[in-house]
Amino acid sequence: MVNIAILGFGTVGSGVAEVIEENRERIAGSAGEEICVKYIVDIRDMPDSPFASRLIRDFSVVESDPEVSVVVETIGGTRAALEFTRRALSAGKSVVTSNKELVAAHGLELLAIAKEKNVNYLFEASVGGGIPIISPITQCLTANEIDEVYGILNGTTNYILTRMIAEGCPFDEVLREAQRLGYAEADPTADVEGYDAARKICILADLCFGKNVDPEAIRVEGISGISLTDVDCAGGLGYKIKLLGRAYRLPDGRVTAYVAPHLISDKYLISRVDGVMNGIVVHGNALGECLFYGAGAGKRPTASAVVADVIDAVKHRQRRRTIGWEPADGNALADARDMATFWYVRCAGSPDVRALNPRRTLERGGERVYLTGSLTARELDAALGPADVRAKFRIL
Amino acid sequence: MVNIAILGFGTVGSGVAEVIEENRERIAGSAGEEICVKYIVDIRDMPDSPFASRLIRDFSVVESDPEVSVVVETIGGTRAALEFTRRALSAGKSVVTSNKELVAAHGLELLAIAKEKNVNYLFEASVGGGIPIISPITQCLTANEIDEVYGILNGTTNYILTRMIAEGCPFDEVLREAQRLGYAEADPTADVEGYDAARKICILADLCFGKNVDPEAIRVEGISGISLTDVDCAGGLGYKIKLLGRAYRLPDGRVTAYVAPHLISDKYLISRVDGVMNGIVVHGNALGECLFYGAGAGKRPTASAVVADVIDAVKHRQRRRTIGWEPADGNALADARDMATFWYVRCAGSPDVRALNPRRTLERGGERVYLTGSLTARELDAALGPADVRAKFRIL
Structure with a gap:
């Protein structure tokens, strides 16, 4: 049996607890052993919850319990979530999250701690909710x-x-x-x-x-x-x-x-x-x-992805999943404004139509709509010049 | 470095060799070591192929070479493919395939051999070509x-x-x-x-x-x-x-x-x-x-899935991926004819319209089209009775 803790008992956290209860047998079959929610950490009281008996307020209980090998972080944001994730990973526990804000902002650091401690930091639910991506x-x-x-x-x-x-x-x-x-x-x-x-x-x-x-x-x-x-x-x-x-x-x-x-x-x-x-x-x-x-969000779809990662972390306890990426130097990211694309433009007045190189033009009550040739945002702005631009969108 | 062998150098097999050459660096990064095609087994001569020097005719060279740890089976069918897969697995080599016919008919047996030998039998490419499914x-x-x-x-x-x-x-x-x-x-x-x-x-x-x-x-x-x-x-x-x-x-x-x-x-x-x-x-x-x-088929999409499985097999050499299923007893499969569904029916003559319970009916040049209520195939046939049935299809 593997003990886990859930940090934050909001929509996703409670969905995780429910799915683990409901699909207990299937999950045990997939993980190779039963998964048990030992603690739920939340600052709110929830006397009516079926999980009330497992509710605690102090993360350090989880941190210092050697029985807990996987921690689910569904707090959200980058304050407590960041601190607790750092501490859980540093304590040698794998962490699973749906927190896209944290992964996007601090994934590099957190994956480095996970690597150093030979544990997993997994975040399938952070993009696309339940969709495997x-x-x-x-x-x-x-x-x-x-x-x-x-x-x-x-x-x-x-x-x-x-x-x-x-x-x-x-x-x-x-x-x-x-x-x-x-x-x-x-x-x-x-x-x-x-x-x-x-x-x-x-x-x-x-x-x-x-x-x-x-x-x-x-x-x-x-x-x-x-x-x-x-x-x-x-x-x-x-x-x-x-x-x-x-x-x-x-x-x-x-x-x-x-x-x-x-x-x-x-x-x-x-x-x-x-x-x-x-x-x-x-x-x-x-x-x-x-x-x-x-479904890119929602309680149960997101929980589906979180629990799959928990199962994966349980199966890989002796072996870290090799996901990660490198820091980027200052020149690695190109400005999207410099990338040429086709545009939809709606404007009044007189743009430089030759420079817009439109594939299609529409008249519409004193305005014109252009589907332009391939232009960067800077080239587009130059071509639109003095025209009164009402809307401009990229075309896929 | 890991040595692999490709059995069958047709469309998919040659695609596998090409993708491994072309994306060598990316693949080495993913697998953690370089992947090298040591043998290609085919009965045909291919003097003009860039891989001609690795072409052999005798599978037993692969079978008895301890340097080959992963075998790609892209022969197709259930004759040589079945024999060589059995022998490769029995020799302690993981096997990766795109051969749906073989997996559907003999997957149970081949996965059992893989389990016994603690190697992998992987077949992502057998369904949906390159689509991860x-x-x-x-x-x-x-x-x-x-x-x-x-x-x-x-x-x-x-x-x-x-x-x-x-x-x-x-x-x-x-x-x-x-x-x-x-x-x-x-x-x-x-x-x-x-x-x-x-x-x-x-x-x-x-x-x-x-x-x-x-x-x-x-x-x-x-x-x-x-x-x-x-x-x-x-x-x-x-x-x-x-x-x-x-x-x-x-x-x-x-x-x-x-x-x-x-x-x-x-x-x-x-x-x-x-x-x-x-x-x-x-x-x-x-x-x-x-x-x-x-893309559910095609040389490169299918090769994409095969090579991903090869990488997975390389990464899991010390640990079998736990995929598989159980034998089914005689009662496990229900006849699709007994499952109720909505139907599209086109017929002439006089069916039992009450029993068809149609949600929509169309007249069309002496024929009638019904979108029926929920019926099993047997119930549908009974309701159609003496009518002259021109077409019947299920509705999703």
Whole structure:
């Protein structure tokens, strides 16, 4: 029997405890021994919880108990979560987490402690919720040079965009509805402004390209500036607007990563990833393109990924899983503004049409919509010059 | 450095050699040591191949060379492939394969030999080509009770159906075109009649449900009976016709598996899996639904999966990966004919409409199309009674 502790008994933490109870037999079969939740660490009282008897407040009990070999960190954020993860790893315990903020910001340091202590730091649930994506990248695509990874990485923004597209509801109204349904938080900034997606694309870039990509250092644009006019124009041209996190390797070995709304042709499968679902595309030089689709958040899907990592940590107690990446020097990250791409532009006035090199042009009530040739953001801005720009989005 | 041997230097075998050459550095990084192709066993001469110097004809050289620790079997079929796999495993070498026919028919026996010898028998490439699916099921979904797995598992039939749907070309014509383009073999029976998909759904069922499912024992229906009339009717009702392999667990613990054309609502993502691509859906009790999409065949995608398994075998030389399943007794498999489902039926004459309990009915030039209530195949046949049945397909 293996004893574990769960730090933070919120949505994901309680889901982990429930899934371990419910699928006890299957999990014991997979892990080779029974997995038992010995402690749940939370500062709140929960007298009505079926797990109340295991609830403690003091992490140091876990830290100093040699019986606990795996710690699940579902606290979130980078304060207590960082401290407890450092201490658990240093105490020779493997740590499993769903905390993308922590992995994106401190994964490099925490993986180094794990390596030194010969334990595991695993985070399948940090990207794509229950969708297997970290393991496939680190184990199944190992024969490939991975060129590119991108995806719909945030369910809240995808839900909002899906309803804007399907029903023609404006952003503010759908956001309020999403908050009412629990799909968006009271403070929706991290989702709506793209910061959550930024953490996830950085973790994917770290793993795919082997160099640390700092979420603070990449360009991030959210969905609050998307109007129904653009949803409508895009739809008429055969595109949907989706928020993508995207990262790729340049021929010179540098990596670029960013988050931004994109127009996606409705011929691409990923344009059909709707509602709160996530979809992630990985491109390898042998494999070609592969898409992973499923619930990117939620109590039980996320718990599914966390518990799979717990099982993996139990099976690898004598052998560390070799995942990780290197620190990046100052020149490893290329600015997304310097990367050429096709653009959708809506403007009034007179841009330099020759420089825009448009493949398509639409007139629309005094405005013009251009689908441009391949331009960097700087070239685009120069070409738009004195025009009054109402919207500009990349095209996948 | 690790030495491997490749048995069978056809499309996949030569792809494996190429990918190992091309991504040498990346692969060495993943495996922790360099991987070197020491022998290629084939009965043909290939003087012009860059690998000609490693070509041998006699498998026993590989078998008796203690330097070879991993053998790649890309011979195909169940004759030489079975014999050489048995002998390689018995000689204490791990075996990696893309051979679905062999895994579906003899996986149970070969995994038992691997277990006894404490080596690995790995077959990620046997289902879904380059798409990671076996590893996600056996490693990432281990916290789930898996309820159901289904998918578009054969690229040839999906290519044919996609063109029938998109262009209104009849089956025979598209098949000839597919043969000309190399998407279908000269003898297309295994693909077109569903036998290839049957092998794959049996391997998925083996892994998801833990009991051996014999491809000879399941119901298999191919696509040669699909007419443009049905493609057209289905399209008008909001469905596409796709060939699915499908397996699920019944409440009593039995498993059912089958291959048959299905009508799929165009609201489902899998209905958009077109051309030669494959898509596989797995449903777990914690995860919910997850879809894996990519190239289900082809030289490099398949080689990508084979080489990832080689790397895995190299990393696990001291430790067997615990995948496998149990023999099934006579009652473990439930007949798909006894499972209730919704049906699309096209007929002339007078069925028992009350028993069909249709949700929709269409008149069409003297024929009627029904989308029925939930019925077993036996109930459906009874309800159709004396009517002249022109087509009947399940609805997903």
